[in-house]
Amino acid sequence: MTTPLPYWVAGRPATGDVALEVTSPHDGRPAGSTTTATDAHVEEAVAAAEQVAASFAATPASLRAAALDHVSRRIAERSEEFAQLITAESGKPLKWARLEVARAVSTFRWGAEEARRWSGSLQRLDTDPAATGRMALVRRVPRGPVLGIAPFNFPLNLVAHKVAPAIAVGTPIVLKPAPATPLVALLLGEVLAETELPAGSWSVLPVPNEVAASLVRDPRLPVVSFTGSVPVGWSIRESAPRKHVTLELGGNAAVVVDADQRDDAALSWAAGRIATFAMYQAGQSCISVQRVYAHRDIADPLTELVVEAVKKLVTGDPADAATDVGPLIDEAAARRVETWVDEAVEAGARVLTGGVRTGAEYAPTVLTDVPATAKVSCEEVFGPVVVLDTVDSVDEGFARVNDSRFGLQAGVFTSDLQVAFRAARVLEVGGVVVGDVPSFRADQMPYGGVKDSGVGREGVHAAMEDLTVERVLVLTGIDV
Numbered sequence: 001m002t003t004p005l006p007y008w009v010a011g012r013p014a015t016g017d018v019a020l021e022v023t024s025p026h027d028g029r030p031a032g033s034t035t036t037a038t039d040a041h042v043e044e045a046v047a048a049a050e051q052v053a054a055s056f057a058a059t060p061a062s063l064r065a066a067a068l069d070h071v072s073r074r075i076a077e078r079s080e081e082f083a084q085l086i087t088a089e090s091g092k093p094l095k096w097a098r099l100e101v102a103r104a105v106s107t108f109r110w111g112a113e114e115a116r117r118w119s120g121s122l123q124r125l126d127t128d129p130a131a132t133g134r135m136a137l138v139r140r141v142p143r144g145p146v147l148g149i150a151p152f153n154f155p156l157n158l159v160a161h162k163v164a165p166a167i168a169v170g171t172p173i174v175l176k177p178a179p180a181t182p183l184v185a186l187l188l189g190e191v192l193a194e195t196e197l198p199a200g201s202w203s204v205l206p207v208p209n210e211v212a213a214s215l216v217r218d219p220r221l222p223v224v225s226f227t228g229s230v231p232v233g234w235s236i237r238e239s240a241p242r243k244h245v246t247l248e249l250g251g252n253a254a255v256v257v258d259a260d261q262r263d264d265a266a267l268s269w270a271a272g273r274i275a276t277f278a279m280y281q282a283g284q285s286c287i288s289v290q291r292v293y294a295h296r297d298i299a300d301p302l303t304e305l306v307v308e309a310v311k312k313l314v315t316g317d318p319a320d321a322a323t324d325v326g327p328l329i330d331e332a333a334a335r336r337v338e339t340w341v342d343e344a345v346e347a348g349a350r351v352l353t354g355g356v357r358t359g360a361e362y363a364p365t366v367l368t369d370v371p372a373t374a375k376v377s378c379e380e381v382f383g384p385v386v387v388l389d390t391v392d393s394v395d396e397g398f399a400r401v402n403d404s405r406f407g408l409q410a411g412v413f414t415s416d417l418q419v420a421f422r423a424a425r426v427l428e429v430g431g432v433v434v435g436d437v438p439s440f441r442a443d444q445m446p447y448g449g450v451k452d453s454g455v456g457r458e459g460v461h462a463a464m465e466d467l468t469v470e471r472v473l474v475l476t477g478i479d480v
Contacts, residue, residue, distance in 0.1 A: 002030075002032055002033070004019070004032075004033040004034050004035060005032060005033070005034045005183055005186040005187065006034070006035075006186065006189075007034060007035065007037050007041075007182075007186055007189070007204055007205055007206055008186070008189035008192070008193065008202070008203055008204040008205075009037070009041045009044050009045045009048075009203050009205070010044060010045055010048035010049075010199050010200040010202075010203055011192070011193060011197065011198075011199045011200065011201065011202060011203070012193075012199070013189075013193070014037070014041050015035045016035035016036050016037055016038045016041065017035065017038065018035055018036040019033060019035055019036075020033060020034050020035055020036050020179075020182065020206055021033045022034075022089045022180070022181070022182065022183055024088055024089070024091060024318075025090070025091040025327045025328065025329055025330050025331075025360045026091045026317060026318055026319075026326060026327045026360070026361075027317075029088075031085070031088035031089040031183060032085070032088065032089065032183045034182055034183065034186055034206055035206075036206055036207060036208065037205040037206055037207050037211075039211075041205070042205055042207060042211060042215070045174050045200075045203035045205060046145075046174060046215070046218060046220050046221060047220070048172075048199065048200030048203070049145040049172035049173070049174055049200055049201075049203065049220065049221070050145060050172075050220040051200055052172055052198055052199065052200035052201055053142070053144060053145050053171065053172055055198065056170050056171065056172055056198055056200075056201045057141060057142050057169075057170040057171065058170070059170055059198065061115050061116055061118065062116075063196060063197075064112075064115045064167050064168060064170055064197075065112040065113075065115040065116045065168075066112075066195075066196070067167060067192075067195035067196060067197050068108050068109070068111040068112035068115060068164060068167055068168060069108075069109070069112040070191075070194060070195050071108045071164075071188075071191050071192060071195065072105050072106075072107075072108035072109040072111075072112065074191045074194065075101060075104055075105050075108065075156075075188075075191060076105045078191075079098070079101045079102070079105070080098075081187070082097075082101045082104075082156060082184065082187060083097040083098045083100070083101045084097070084319075085183055085184050085187060086100060086101070086155055086156060086181075086184055087318050087319055087326075088183075088319075089155065089180070089181045089182075089183050089184065090152060090153070090155055090180070090181045090329065091282070091318050091326045091327040091328070091329065091360070092153075092281055092318060092326060093281075093318045093320075093323040093324060093325065093326045094318060094319055094320070094321050094323070095321055095322075095323070095324070096280060096281055097318075100154055100156055100157050101156060101157075103157045103160075103443055104156045104157045104159075104160040106443055106444075107157060107160040107161060107164050107443045107460060108160055108164050110164070110443060110444045110460040110461075111164030111165060111167060111168045111460050112168070114165075114168050114460050114461050114464060115167070115168040115169075118140070118168065118169065118464065119139075120137060120138055120139035120140065121137075121138050122135060122136070122137055122138075123135070123136040123137075123138055124136075124480055125474070126480055133476060133477050133478055133479070133480070134474055134475065134476050134478065135474070135475045135478045135480060136472050136473065136474050136475075137472070137473040137475065138470055138471075138472050138473075139470070139471055139473070140169070140464075140465065140468035140469065140470055140471070141468055141469060141471045142169050142170060142171035142467060142468055143171070143222055143223050143244050143467060143468060143469050144171065144221070144222035144223060145171060145172040145173070145174065145220060145221050145222065145223070146162070146166050146171055146172070146173045146174070146221065146223040146224070146225055146467060147173075147174050147176070147215050147216065147218075147221040147223070147224045147225070148162030148163065148166070148173050148174070148175045148176065148225045149176045149212060149224070149225070149226045149227065149228065149236075150162055150175065150176065150177050150178055150185065150227060151178050151227045151228045152178035152179075152180040152181040152284075152329055153281060153284045153285060153286075153329075154285075155177065155178065155181035155182075155183075155184040155185060156184045156185075156188065157443070158227050159175065159177065159184070159185045159188060160188075161227075161443070161458045161459075161460070161463065162175055162225055162227075163175060163188070163192075163202065164460055165460050165463035165464045165466075165467055166202075166467060167197065167201070167202070168460065168464055169464050169467050169468050171223075171467055171468075172200055172201045172202065173201075173202050173203075174202075174203045174205060174215065174221060175202070175203065175204045175205065176205055176206075176207055176212050176215070177204065177206060178228075179206070179208070179209070180329055180330070182206040185204050186204055186206070188204070189202075189204045213239070216236050216239055216240050216243075217239060217240060221243075222243055222244060223243065223244045223245075223246075223467060224236055224240060224243055224244070224245045224246070225245075225246045225456075225463075225466075225467075226245070226246070226247050226248070227247075227248040227249075227458075228249070229249065229250065230249045230250045230380070230452050233247040233249045233454060234247070234249075234452075237455075244466075245455075245456075246448075246454075246455065246456030246457075246458075246463075246466050247454035247455050247456060248286070248447075248448055248449070248453075248454050248456070248458055249286070249408075249449070249452060249453050249454040250286055250380040250382070250406060250408075250452070250453060251286045251287060251290075251380060251406040251407070251408030251409070251449060251453050252290040252291060252377070252378070252379065252380050252381070252404055252406050253286075253287045253288060253289055253290055253291070253408060253409055253410065253411070253437075253438040253439065254289075254290070254291040254292070254293065254400070254401040254404070254410050254411070254438070255270075255274060255289055255291070255292045255293070255410070255411040255412070255413065255437055255438065256293045256294075256391075256394055256397035256398060256401060256410070256411070256412045256413070256414075256423070257270050257292065257293070257294040257295060257298060257302060257397075257413045258295055258394050258412070258413060258414035258415070258416065258419060259295035259296075259297040259298055259394075260414060260415050260416060261298055261302075261413050261414070261415070262297060262298050262301075266413070266415070267298060267301055267302055267305060268305060269413075270302065270413045271302055271305030271306045271308075271309055272305075272309050273411075273436060273437045274289050274292055274306050274309075274386065274437060275306050275309030275310045275313065275364075275386075276309070276313075276324075277289050277437045277439035278290065278310075278364075278384065278385070278386035279310060279313055279324065279325045279364040279384040279386075280324070280325070280439070281326075282325055282326055282327060282328045282361075282362070282383060282384050283337075283381060283382060283383040283384040283385060284328060284329065284333075284382055284383070285439060286380075286408055286453075287408055287409045287438045287439045287440075287441065288382075288439060289386055289411070289437050289438065289439060290376075290380070290381055290385070290386060290387065291377060291386075291387050291389065291400075291401070292306075292386060292387065292388045292389065293389050293390075293391045293396075293397035293400050293401065294388065294389070294390055294391070295390075295391060295392070295393070295394065295397070296390050296391065296392055299388075299390040302388075303352070303366075303368065303388050306366060306386070306388065307352045307353050307366050310353055310354070310364045310366055310386075311353055313325050313364050315361065315363065315364065325364055325384055326361070327359070327360035327361045328360050328361070328362060328383060329360075330360055331359055331360045333360070333382070333383065334357050334359065334360045334361060334362045334383070335357070336383075337357070337362045337381060337382075337383035337384075337385060338357040338362060340374075340375040340376050340379075340381060340383075340385075341355055341365060341367070341376060341385060343374060343375060343376075344367060344370050344371070344374040344375070344376045344377070347370075347371045347373075347374055348369055348370075348371060349367050349368070349369050349370040349371070349374065349376075349387075350367065350368050350369045351365065351366070351367060352366040352367065352368055352388075353365065353366050354366060354384070354385075362383055362384055362385075363384070364384045365384060365385045365386070366386055366388060367385065367386070367387045367388070368387070368388045368389070370387045370389070372403070378404065378405075380406065394412075394414065394419055394422075394423075395422075398422075398423060398426050398427055401427055401428075401429070402426070402427065402428045404451075405451055405452045406449065406451055406452050406453045407428045407429040407430065407449050407450040407451040407452075407453050408429060408430055408431075408438070408448075408449035408453040408454075409429055409430060409431040409432070409433060409438035409439075409440075409441075409449070410423070410427050410429045410431075410432050410433070410438050411432075411433045411434075411436055411437040411438040411439075411440075412427075412432060412433070412434050412435075413434075413435060413436075414434065414435075420434040428450060428451065429449065429450065429453075430446075430447070430448045430449040430450055430453065430457075431445075431446075431447065442459075443459065443460065444459060444460055444461065445459050445462075446458075446459045446461075446462035447459045447462070448462075
């Protein structure tokens with residue numbers, strides 16, 4: 001049995017009395033263990049964050065950037081260790097875990113670069129005669145300590161998207177990792193502890209949800225950054241109406257395939273990307289492809305190619321580097337997906353491939369003839385299921401994309417520039433990806449949704465703006 005990982009209280013390692021064992025969703029093997037943070041340690045972490053907030057905001061940019069550079073470099077040096085642990089505790093196939101680690105390396109590097117650029121702006125005010133001789137220095141300052149709540153599906157990189165922007169702007173963060181996948185965040189704590197960041201500027205606390213609820217209400221943490229389920233996210237915002245709350249919630253990401261994609265190369269590219277990114281990480285991504293609206297002229301050959309590509313995906317042991325699709329996070333999640341697919345079939349849907357559950361694993365599944373009211377179409381499946389549908393025009397496809405309570409990202413396969421710009425104009429989503437699936441995300445770009453997909457933006461620079469507020473210094477008697 002391996003030694004339990006400590007959690008981190010104001011930058012120092014600590015242990016509690018209640019063991020937290022983490023097992024693989026693939027075969028139940030132990031992935032590692034830690035302990036649940038004690039009430040006293042939670043209080044210590046929050047009090048330290050409040051106490052250090054002012055001095056941390058005043059630290060030189062060089063210190064914060066150097067710390068982020070160090071974290072980026074050390075994750076890269078320990079990349080296989082991080083990847084293996086991601087796979088062990090979450091069941092994410094090793095090939096995707098390695099990609100997640102590489103993304104986290106970039107996320108922290110972007111944080112370091114943004115910390116160095118974070119400078120504010122000058123605004124001359126003498127454009128009005130009454131303000132002659134005046135100039136404004138506009139800077140962004142931290143709103144205050146952050147409560148970061150991370151999900152299980154990207155246990156390193158989505159933690160990075162909480163931690164890196166907070167450090168970059170100089171605001172303390174108390175991080176709550178997902179109960180199913182706390183170990184990777186604790187391993188990240190080892191790396192953070194190697195930096196010269198001040199005590200209290202960061203903590204990583206595995207705590208149960210009821211403790212998290214009390215942290216949401218704690219006035220010493222005026223900012224909450226949450227990534228997770230829709231009901232929990234909106235309940236957080238409703239329970240803390242005076243706080244600044246950012247929410248990155250769910251989606252049922254859609255793809256529109258234009259008729260101009262009829263040549264073999266274009267159609268094969270679209271089908272391959274749809275198949276891969278509907279099923280990658282067992283569909284447990286907010287921007288996993290769930291709905292496809294293909295123009296009638298190319299719908300049949302596209303369907304054949306998607307089914308063919310899905311059947312070629314390798315399923316099984318996530319620790320095998322050849323595996324494309326592993327288990328869901330637990331058997332309960334797989335049973336829910338199974339129930340939703342069965343309900344759709346009872347309502348008239350056809351299964352073109354898949355539709356079989358084994359424990360926590362659900363076979364990559366392609367559905368067609370799915371009623372619009374079926375859960376697999378209108379809710380977030382968060383499993384390896386894609387629904388293929390036919391439309392008579394891209395505009396009909398856009399309308400179908402918008403006929404959803406979610407709006408995170410959408411993909412449009414087209415070679416028509418006018419269609420591309422129309423998609424960006426009319427689609428009610430946070431981001432439109434032309435020529436690819438909605439699952440594409442560059443970690444430096446603004447990322448987030450509208451409607452039930454949340455509020456606020458991630459992406460390092462965008463998140464830094466979300467964690468801060470403008471403060472204006474007016475200088476008087478300046479000879480501009």
